[in-house]
Amino acid sequence: MNKKQRWVLFVGAAVILLMLLFPPFHFRTSDFVQNRGYGCLFDPSEENSTVNTGLLLVQWIGVLLICVILWFALRDRKYIVNYCSQCNARLQPTDKFCTECGSTTELKPDGENKPKIAKKNKEKRRGR
Ligand SMILES: [Zn+2]
Numbered sequence: 001m002n003k004k005q006r007w008v009l010f011v012g013a014a015v016i017l018l019m020l021l022f023p024p025f026h027f028r029t030s031d032f033v034q035n036r037g038y039g040c041l042f043d044p045s046e047e048n049s050t051v052n053t054g055l056l057l058v059q060w061i062g063v064l065l066i067c068v069i070l071w072f073a074l075r076d077r078k079y080i081v082n083y084c085s086q087c088n089a090r091l092q093p094t095d096k097f098c099t100e101c102g103s104t105t106e107l108k109p110d111g112e113n114k115p116k117i118a119k120k121n122k123e124k125r126r127g128r
Pocket of ligand 1: 084085086087088089098099100101102103
Protein backbone atom coordinates (compact mmCIF):
# COMPACT_ATOMS: atom_id res chain seq x y z
CA MET A 1 0.00 0.00 0.00
CA ASN A 2 1.43 3.38 -0.96
CA LYS A 3 0.78 6.85 0.47
CA LYS A 4 -1.94 7.69 -2.05
CA GLN A 5 -3.82 4.47 -1.32
CA ARG A 6 -3.66 5.18 2.41
CA TRP A 7 -5.05 8.64 1.69
CA VAL A 8 -7.95 7.12 -0.28
CA LEU A 9 -8.73 4.80 2.65
CA PHE A 10 -8.63 7.68 5.12
CA VAL A 11 -10.87 9.99 3.07
CA GLY A 12 -13.27 7.14 2.27
CA ALA A 13 -13.59 6.23 5.95
CA ALA A 14 -14.10 9.91 6.87
CA VAL A 15 -16.83 10.35 4.22
CA ILE A 16 -18.63 7.19 5.35
CA LEU A 17 -18.47 8.36 8.97
CA LEU A 18 -19.80 11.82 8.04
CA MET A 19 -22.63 10.21 6.08
CA LEU A 20 -23.53 8.21 9.17
CA LEU A 21 -23.50 11.36 11.33
CA PHE A 22 -25.60 13.28 8.79
CA PRO A 23 -27.88 10.67 7.29
CA PRO A 24 -30.89 11.30 5.06
CA PHE A 25 -34.11 11.39 7.08
CA HIS A 26 -37.63 10.61 6.05
CA PHE A 27 -40.96 10.89 7.80
CA ARG A 28 -42.87 7.69 7.37
CA THR A 29 -46.52 6.90 8.02
CA SER A 30 -48.62 4.03 6.73
CA ASP A 31 -49.86 6.26 3.88
CA PHE A 32 -46.84 8.20 2.65
CA VAL A 33 -43.12 8.78 2.94
CA GLN A 34 -41.86 12.33 3.15
CA ASN A 35 -38.20 13.08 2.63
CA ARG A 36 -36.81 15.39 5.28
CA GLY A 37 -33.39 15.96 3.83
CA TYR A 38 -30.11 15.51 5.65
CA GLY A 39 -29.72 16.17 9.33
CA CYS A 40 -27.46 15.39 12.21
CA LEU A 41 -28.04 11.92 13.63
CA PHE A 42 -28.31 13.39 17.14
CA ASP A 43 -30.50 16.35 16.22
CA PRO A 44 -33.52 16.27 18.60
CA SER A 45 -35.74 18.06 16.04
CA GLU A 46 -35.54 14.97 13.83
CA GLU A 47 -37.05 12.66 16.43
CA ASN A 48 -40.27 12.16 14.46
CA SER A 49 -38.32 11.11 11.41
CA THR A 50 -36.40 7.95 10.82
CA VAL A 51 -33.13 7.48 9.01
CA ASN A 52 -33.61 6.55 5.36
CA THR A 53 -31.37 3.51 5.65
CA GLY A 54 -32.01 2.39 2.07
CA LEU A 55 -30.75 5.67 0.64
CA LEU A 56 -27.85 5.76 3.10
CA LEU A 57 -26.83 2.26 2.04
CA VAL A 58 -26.90 3.21 -1.65
CA GLN A 59 -24.70 6.24 -0.90
CA TRP A 60 -22.27 4.11 1.09
CA ILE A 61 -21.98 1.63 -1.74
CA GLY A 62 -21.30 4.51 -4.13
CA VAL A 63 -18.49 5.85 -1.93
CA LEU A 64 -17.04 2.36 -1.50
CA LEU A 65 -17.05 1.80 -5.27
CA ILE A 66 -15.25 5.10 -5.87
CA CYS A 67 -12.68 4.19 -3.20
CA VAL A 68 -12.09 0.74 -4.71
CA ILE A 69 -11.65 2.24 -8.20
CA LEU A 70 -9.24 4.88 -6.85
CA TRP A 71 -7.40 2.20 -4.88
CA PHE A 72 -6.70 0.20 -8.02
CA ALA A 73 -5.93 3.29 -10.09
CA LEU A 74 -3.28 4.39 -7.58
CA ARG A 75 -1.52 1.04 -7.35
CA ASP A 76 2.24 1.02 -7.76
CA ARG A 77 3.33 -0.10 -11.19
CA LYS A 78 4.74 -3.60 -11.08
CA TYR A 79 7.47 -3.00 -13.61
CA ILE A 80 10.04 -0.27 -13.82
CA VAL A 81 9.88 1.54 -17.12
CA ASN A 82 13.13 1.09 -19.00
CA TYR A 83 14.47 3.34 -21.71
CA CYS A 84 16.95 2.45 -24.38
CA SER A 85 20.41 3.82 -23.56
CA GLN A 86 21.08 4.40 -27.28
CA CYS A 87 17.94 6.09 -28.57
CA ASN A 88 15.80 6.67 -25.45
CA ALA A 89 12.90 4.65 -26.84
CA ARG A 90 10.52 3.35 -24.24
CA LEU A 91 10.92 -0.39 -23.70
CA GLN A 92 8.70 -3.13 -22.38
CA PRO A 93 10.11 -4.97 -19.35
CA THR A 94 10.24 -8.16 -21.38
CA ASP A 95 12.13 -6.60 -24.32
CA LYS A 96 15.62 -7.95 -24.77
CA PHE A 97 16.33 -5.67 -27.69
CA CYS A 98 15.31 -2.10 -28.33
CA THR A 99 12.38 -2.07 -30.73
CA GLU A 100 13.61 1.19 -32.29
CA CYS A 101 17.34 0.76 -32.85
CA GLY A 102 17.86 -2.92 -32.05
CA SER A 103 20.55 -2.41 -29.43
CA THR A 104 20.47 -4.57 -26.33
CA THR A 105 18.60 -2.88 -23.53
CA GLU A 106 20.53 -1.30 -20.71
CA LEU A 107 19.26 -3.03 -17.62
CA LYS A 108 18.79 -1.53 -14.21
CA PRO A 109 20.03 -3.54 -11.21
CA ASP A 110 16.46 -4.30 -10.09
CA GLY A 111 15.11 -4.86 -13.59
CA GLU A 112 13.14 -7.93 -14.58
CA ASN A 113 15.76 -9.36 -16.91
CA LYS A 114 19.10 -10.64 -15.78
CA PRO A 115 22.20 -9.03 -17.32
CA LYS A 116 23.47 -12.51 -18.25
CA ILE A 117 20.69 -12.93 -20.81
CA ALA A 118 21.37 -9.53 -22.35
CA LYS A 119 25.06 -10.36 -22.78
CA LYS A 120 24.20 -13.59 -24.53
CA ASN A 121 21.95 -11.77 -26.97
CA LYS A 122 24.64 -9.22 -27.74
CA GLU A 123 27.02 -11.99 -28.79
CA LYS A 124 24.31 -13.57 -30.92
CA ARG A 125 23.65 -10.28 -32.68
CA ARG A 126 27.33 -9.76 -33.43
CA GLY A 127 27.52 -13.11 -35.13
CA ARG A 128 24.67 -12.24 -37.50
ZN1 LIG B 1 17.12 2.07 -28.97
